[in-house]
Amino acid sequence: MSPITHLFASWLVAAKTTNNPRDCRLVTLAGIVPDADGLGLALDLGGSDLGHEQTWFYARYHHYLLHGWFGAALSTVVLACFARQRLRAAVLCLIVFHLHLLCDLIGSRGPSAVDLWPIFYFGPFSKDPMWLWKGQWPLDAWPNRLLSVVLFLWGLCVAVRRGDSFVGVFNRRVDSVFVGVLRGWKDALVRKRQTKQRNDRTPDPP
DSSP states (O other), rough: OOOHHHHHHHHHHHHHOOOHHHHHHHHHHHHHHHGGGGGGHHHHHHHHHHHOOOHHHHHHHHTTTHHHHHHHHHHHHHTTTTSSSSHHHHHHHHHHOOOOOOHHHOOOOOOOTTTTOOOEEETOOOSSSSETTTTBTTSSSHHHHHHHHHHHHHHHHHHHHHHHHHHGOHHHHHHHHHHHHHHHHHHHHHHHHHHHHHHHHHHHOO
16 A cells, blocks of 8 residues: 555554654554665666666565565564653554555555565565465555545544644654644634524524
8 A cells, every 4th residue: 555545544553552752653653664665666766767777676675675574573673662662662563564564465456457466474584475365456446545535534633632643753843833733724613613503593683
């Protein structure tokens, strides 16, 4: 699935299961860090544009380097070291990491019906076993789009109540502005609704 979808899903899990902003950010990162093995795409495209020999880092290493137990162990150990509640954060990091794998297994197919993305859980040391679901839907299919929209709207609702959002994973200052705008919109809608209710209760003059 899209890294943005992973971000929304991981942040919602973290927001519901952690009790401080730092651990929330760290657990969220555990849910998106597996896609770091897809950064080879930038090298593939950049090298091609600069006239260098075509490389295939993305096809070779995405879902192979960090989409398995090695990536889970590495990200969990590193991220949990910075957490306030390390044991709890470690468990949650493992959970959202494997949620990422599950989502990719379900909805990361390419445009062709045979362009399936497998998961090599013992990568980068072995390609056995290889996990593959033949019913995998395309990356741009409507279920992925619908899920992204639902998670995004849910995340906005949670952010208004909490006072922070998934934006804070990357920049807390921008996040405070973002949540402030959301709360301003909510307050405006509440005032508008209250005004309408008062007007509806007010009898018309004879």
